[in-house]
Amino acid sequence: MKNNYHHGNLKEELIKKGIELINEVGEKNLSLRKLAIICDVSNSAPYTHFKNKDELLKEMSLYIFNLLKLELENTRKKYKNKENLLEMLGKTYVIFFLKNIKYYYFISSRKDVEIDLSLKINENNLTALDILKEEAINKFSKYNIPDEDIQNKILAMWSLVTGLVAIINMTSKNYVENWENKIDEIIKASFITYYKEN
Incomplete structure (x- = not known):
């Protein structure tokens, strides 16, 4: 029983x-x-x-994204006001799914996961993406970059980290002995996390 x-x-x-x-x-x-x-x-x-299986599935997605949000919040506190904050947020995202492969496979299989790529931020209910958006807006708005360009940079950064997670999970582990170091190099090599005035 x-x-x-x-x-x-x-x-x-x-x-x-x-x-x-x-x-x-x-x-x-x-x-x-x-x-x-x-x-x-x-x-x-x-x-x-x-109530049913669908509600359970939605709660599973929420559970994973809340864990990710917590990791990003911790990174934000650690690197607050440091020049490499955006890079470290990106690395945190990739490492989170690298260490939690089952979460990556679950999220990547979902058809009902929606993300808001606008510049709107709900301060009362921050999502993992909101943390990246907030810090990107803080950084790029100092240079008077148009909102559309900031939005494009956020999309590019989000694409970079989600793409890295996908590549790592598709690539032979023999390619790199230490992905954590390689992730640093790849993110730093990208041009989307900084801006120079002309």
Whole structure:
């Protein structure tokens, strides 16, 4: 008989186990019933946290992006007011998914993940991208760069780090012994993280 009471944070465990299950058997084979068995709880227990599978999937994406946001916030605090802040935010993004491959595979498989590439920032509910946007705006607005150009730079930076994550996960690990050092070199070599006045 399964436990009706679960010690610890059942919602978080369902999310974590759900991400692992999707990586192992695919999204179509995910169900709240299967997760109940894995977490050793009653079949009804998951429904106290999620109405259905779709809600669970959305919470999984939110969980991952919140972890990423926390990492970016820590980097921002550490490198606040330093010239290389944007580069370090980019590196933090790449390293996060390099160390959490299952999160990368889950997010890259989602069709319902939306990102806001406008210059709007919701101060009350910052996202991982908002942190990059905020710091990019702070940096580039000093040079009176038009908003459209700032937006293009943000898109270029976001594309760089997401592209790096994809490349690392597609490339033979023999290509580079230490990807962390290589990431530094690649981001520093890009021209999109700085601006010179003419």
